[in-house]
Amino acid sequence: xxxxxxxxxxxxxxxxxxxxxxxxxxxxxxxxxxxxxxxxxxxxxxxxxxxxxxxxxxxxxxxxxxxxxxxxxxxxxxxxxxxxxxxxxxxxxxxxxxxxxxxxxxxxxxxxxxxxxxxxxxxxxxxxxxxxxxxxxxxxxxxxxxxxxxxxxxxxxxxxxxxxxxxxxxxxxxxxxxxxxxxxxxxxxxxxxxxxxxxxxxxxxxxxxxxxxxxxxxxxxxxxxxxxxxxxxxxxxxxxxxxxxxxxxxxxxxxxxxxxxxxxxxxxxxxxxxxxxxxxxxxxxxxxxxxxxxxxxxxxxxxxxxxxxxxxxxxxxxxxxxxxxxxxxxxxxxxxxxxxxxxxxxxxxxxxxxxxxxxxxxxxxxxxxxxxxxxxxxxxxxxxxxxxxxxxxxxxxxxxxxxxxxxxxxxxxxxxxxxxxxxxxxxxxxxxxxxxxxxxxxxxxxxxxxxxxxxxxxxxxxxxxxxxxxxxxxxxxxxxxxxxxxxxxxxxxxxxxxxxxxxxxxxxxxxxxxxxxxxxxxxxxxxxxxxxxxxxxxxxxxxxxxxxxxxxxxxxxxxxxxxxxxxxxxxxxxxxxxxxxxxxxxxxxxxxxxxxxxxxxxxxxxxxxxxxxxxxxxxxxxxxxxxxxxxxxxxxxxxxxxxxxxxxxx
Amino acid sequence: xxxxxxxxxxxxxxxxxxxxxxxxxxxxxxxxxxxxxxxxxxxxxxxxxxxxxxxxxxxxxxxxxxxxxxxxxxxxxxxxxxxxxxxxxxxxxxxxxxxxxxxxxxxxxxxxxxxxxxxxxxxxxxxxxxxxxxxxxxxxxxxxxxxxxxxxxxxxxxxxxxxxxxxxxxxxxxxxxxxxxxxx
Numbered sequence: 001x002x003x004x005x006x007x008x009x010x011x012x013x014x015x016x017x018x019x020x021x022x023x024x025x026x027x028x029x030x031x032x033x034x035x036x037x038x039x040x041x042x043x044x045x046x047x048x049x050x051x052x053x054x055x056x057x058x059x060x061x062x063x064x065x066x067x068x069x070x071x072x073x074x075x076x077x078x079x080x081x082x083x084x085x086x087x088x089x090x091x092x093x094x095x096x097x098x099x100x101x102x103x104x105x106x107x108x109x110x111x112x113x114x115x116x117x118x119x120x121x122x123x124x125x126x127x128x129x130x131x132x133x134x135x136x137x138x139x140x141x142x143x144x145x146x147x148x149x150x151x152x153x154x155x156x157x158x159x160x161x162x163x164x165x166x167x168x169x170x171x172x173x174x175x176x177x178x179x180x181x182x183x184x185x186x187x188x189x190x191x192x193x194x195x196x197x198x199x200x201x202x203x204x205x206x207x208x209x210x211x212x213x214x215x216x217x218x219x220x221x222x223x224x225x226x227x228x229x230x231x232x233x234x235x236x237x238x239x240x241x242x243x244x245x246x247x248x249x250x251x252x253x254x255x256x257x258x259x260x261x262x263x264x265x266x267x268x269x270x271x272x273x274x275x276x277x278x279x280x281x282x283x284x285x286x287x288x289x290x291x292x293x294x295x296x297x298x299x300x301x302x303x304x305x306x307x308x309x310x311x312x313x314x315x316x317x318x319x320x321x322x323x324x325x326x327x328x329x330x331x332x333x334x335x336x337x338x339x340x341x342x343x344x345x346x347x348x349x350x351x352x353x354x355x356x357x358x359x360x361x362x363x364x365x366x367x368x369x370x371x372x373x374x375x376x377x378x379x380x381x382x383x384x385x386x387x388x389x390x391x392x393x394x395x396x397x398x399x400x401x402x403x404x405x406x407x408x409x410x411x412x413x414x415x416x417x418x419x420x421x422x423x424x425x426x427x428x429x430x431x432x433x434x435x436x437x438x439x440x441x442x443x444x445x446x447x448x449x450x451x452x453x454x455x456x457x458x459x460x461x462x463x464x465x466x467x468x469x470x471x472x473x474x475x476x477x478x479x480x481x482x483x484x485x486x487x488x489x490x491x492x493x494x495x496x497x498x499x500x501x502x503x504x505x506x507x508x509x510x511x512x513x514x515x516x517x518x519x520x521x522x523x524x525x526x527x528x529x530x531x532x533x534x535x536x537x538x539x540x541x542x543x544x545x546x547x548x549x550x551x552x553x554x555x556x557x558x559x560x561x562x563x564x565x566x567x568x569x570x571x572x573x574x575x576x577x578x579x580x581x582x583x584x585x586x587x588x589x590x591x592x593x594x595x596x597x598x599x600x601x602x603x604x605x606x607x608x609x610x611x612x613x614x615x616x617x618x619x620x621x622x623x624x625x626x627x628x629x630x631x632x633x634x635x636x637x638x639x640x641x642x643x644x645x646x647x648x649x650x
Numbered sequence: 651x652x653x654x655x656x657x658x659x660x661x662x663x664x665x666x667x668x669x670x671x672x673x674x675x676x677x678x679x680x681x682x683x684x685x686x687x688x689x690x691x692x693x694x695x696x697x698x699x700x701x702x703x704x705x706x707x708x709x710x711x712x713x714x715x716x717x718x719x720x721x722x723x724x725x726x727x728x729x730x731x732x733x734x735x736x737x738x739x740x741x742x743x744x745x746x747x748x749x750x751x752x753x754x755x756x757x758x759x760x761x762x763x764x765x766x767x768x769x770x771x772x773x774x775x776x777x778x779x780x781x782x783x784x785x786x787x788x789x790x791x792x793x794x795x796x797x798x799x800x801x802x803x804x805x806x807x808x809x810x811x812x813x814x815x816x817x818x819x820x821x822x823x824x825x826x827x828x829x830x831x832x833x834x
Contacts, residue, residue, distance in 0.1 A: 072679050073669035073772075107680065158689070207753075209672065209680025219673050223772070226666070230774050234825070240775070241818040249822055264823075277815035282696055284662050288669060290774030292662040296696070463825050466832055473834060 009111045017117030021132040026111050037067030038499035039551045040112050041083035046554050051561030054639050055087040056196050064113040067502015071106035071210045074222040076504040078102050078287035086189035088174045088400045089421030089446045090638035091559045097186030098286025100161040107206025119198040127204040137200040144338040145179040152203045164201025165191040166340030168388040171648045174400040175345035183307040188342035213536030234464040243293035244507040245273035247311030254320040257355035258425045270324035293507040306334035316347025322374035339388035349401045368392040390649045414575040422446025429586035433484045438593050441569040444555035454509035455491035461510050468519035475522035485596045496548040550618045553610040557623045563635030566608040569594045655786040656699045657793045660777035663690045663697035667769035674768040685760040702748040702760035710740035724765035
């Protein structure tokens with residue numbers, strides 16, 4: 001049995017250079033301080049790396065963490081958190097993927113897997129409980145995600161779970177993902193790091209199960225949380241029917257490189273939830289989740305089955321490129337899974353290329369005959385393939401978003417709407433009282449929506465259960481209309497917590513999902529009760545909040561070493577607008593908010609370094625030792641290699 | 651007579667039933683110790699459910715050399731471990747593979763939780779049902795008939811899912827309307 005409190009689970013260190021695996025028991029005090037999952041990963045990254053490093057160098061490491069509640073009956077707790085220094089952004093690159101890997105890790109007795117060094121030849125790792133074997137993978141190299149999983153299941157049994165990479169990872173595409181069980185992608189850029197280690201996959205099977213310290217209380221609380229979702233009309237009639245296509249109606253997908261945004265009544269035919277439903281043959285989800293947010297679709301033209309055509313893939317590959325051909329979008333999404341690439345960076349990089357081409361900033365000569373007309377679906381399917389294998393123009397696209405813009409020319413960087421190298425569109429500071437732009441600026445992995453943004457204004461929670469939102473506000477959840485900075489910090493805590501518990505933040509981002517039992521015991525009381533029942537250790541709401549703050553400041557320190565400074569908490573607008581008075585005023589407001597944020601987070605307002613006193617208060621003064629008074633070379637994205645030096649690069 | 655039935659079209663393969671079952675029978679979360687097993691078919695991510703059908707003429711009961719398997723009043727064949735010699739003959743005889751081994755080489759099987767099956771309680775998609783024969787039979791017919799009527803068995807262009815998605819779109823608009831002027 002592997003219960004955290006008994007120190008019976010382990011962290012598995014796999015050193016590929018030496019061909020050795022070493023195990024260390026998880027210390028209960030680490031669970032108390034960092035919870036698990038993202039918390040363990042960030043701690044490991046901070047301790048084992050000395051930054052700044054080239055993410056594609058052998059010094060980089062990959063940490064896989066399954067989260068405190070992995071493998072239990074608490075619903076939606078099967079996220080595998082993957083952390084590394086990202087070849088896309090050059091700072092902390094982490095993310096999580098679903099599937100069954102995280103539960104299998106727990107059943108095999110591991111709460112963390114850390115991969116170091118570089119194998120001499122293509123390898124994969126086979127884990128069955130205590131047995132860990134590094135095996136030859138020359139036959140597997142080159143395989144797409146689906147074939148890889150099928151082959152390893154033929155070899156090791158149909159109940160093994162597989163995390164690995166596809167051809168995009170092998171070709172060091174900077175936004176290649178770790179792929180879990182064929183369809184679940186995590187941590188853009190991590191796929192390329194696997195390849196630099198000559199590691200194709202990890203296949204895992206665990207038989208041990210997991211037993212909470214107080215099974216009765218833990219199960220009772222888990223069932224309560226499950227029943228809440230099962231009874232919800234919103235879940236039964238919307239969430240489990242259209243999944244994240246809900247976002248097409250609610251989240252204003254970008255149109256033609258964010259030149260406009262589509263409201264629910266502007267959606268062209270082909271992009272509505274009902275259009276995607278026509279290709280659906282079933283619904284599925286990750287391990288232990290009652291929501292069935294993922295569609296299983298069949299593509300008649302190519303005869304392929306795919307899974308989880310999420311909102312992000314539809315907007316990035318579809319609407320943002322002016323493409324409305326439903327089947328073509330699904331095909332591209334499926335190809336991105338097969339090659340192992342992140343759909344957001346892929347789609348947005350292509351959209352940026354179209355935009356720059358239209359503006360005359362990319363000449364036809366550079367394109368090698370590739371068409372960059374808006375809405376060219378067939379052409380884009382070709383571009384997706386070229387990018388995965390770094391062929392022709394695809395070699396440049398494979399550098400990913402901001403890096404791609406840099407290659408085109410320095411003046412073009414103004415059109416790269418990124419923060420710290422990650423992109424999530426551009427928004428006005430006045431929109432939603434500044435929380436969108438602030439959230440993108442303060443995210444410890446660069447601009448995105450999953451670090452706190454969507455939780456700061458509980459938009460989707462209101463659609464599911466407004467009464468519960470009221471209770472949360474009454475319990476002290478800061479209201480973004482009065483205190484946007486406080487609302488964002490609390491939202492960042494929720495996301496850090498979910499990532500560390502292994503809990504899904506929701507494919508329709510919600511507090512109810514990210515924070516277990518928040519609808520009943522707001523805000524983090526329910527989590528504290530569950531942690532206490534599971535580990536047998538005392539956990540208060542304050543312990544939970546402090547753990548998330550500890551993790552967040554540790555991540556900030558990782559980024560400080562990679563050269564992140566105050567100036568990188570910026571906000572970007574299209575350059576034509578940025579010059580106007582309206583936008584200059586908004587920039588000023590943004591920096592005021594950043595200052596307030598840094599102050600309240602316990603960071604130095606001038607440098608954005610986490611302050612020693614804040615770190616010491618959280619019991620991690622050693623983090624301050626590593627950064628205090630030190631100057632690191634200023635961040636300007638990851639070091640880019642000459643294009644011809646990448647595998648397959650032309 | 652109460653029976654347990656599975657509407658396989660409704661199952662999405664979340665494995666929550668396995669975790670609930672292993673908890674109920676041993677306080678631990680381990681799919682290998684569950685009495686119901688969900689096999690995921692990787693190509694299309696659909697699932698096959700392996701579970702005890704509590705046959706009227708049960709092979710497990712017949713082959714047991716020590717008469718350790720008896721039917722209780724809930725209709726379940728239950729193993730009497732005070733008699734069981736751990737030969738696992740019952741597992742080999744079961745035509746459905748519904749009897750597993752625990753880690754002590756003993757057979758384990760569904761006992762219908764004494765008449766209140768936990769798997770039925772947790773199933774989020776009403777794929778596992780339990781009740782009087784005629785009710786389960788009726789539910790099954792209804793599920794199959796809905797499928798046939800909407801053409802979810804074969805036929806490329808199924809109006810069924812499109813219609814459900816359209817209803818979801820409309821319901822979302824209803825929620826927006828309901829939330830207009832909401833004071834928070």
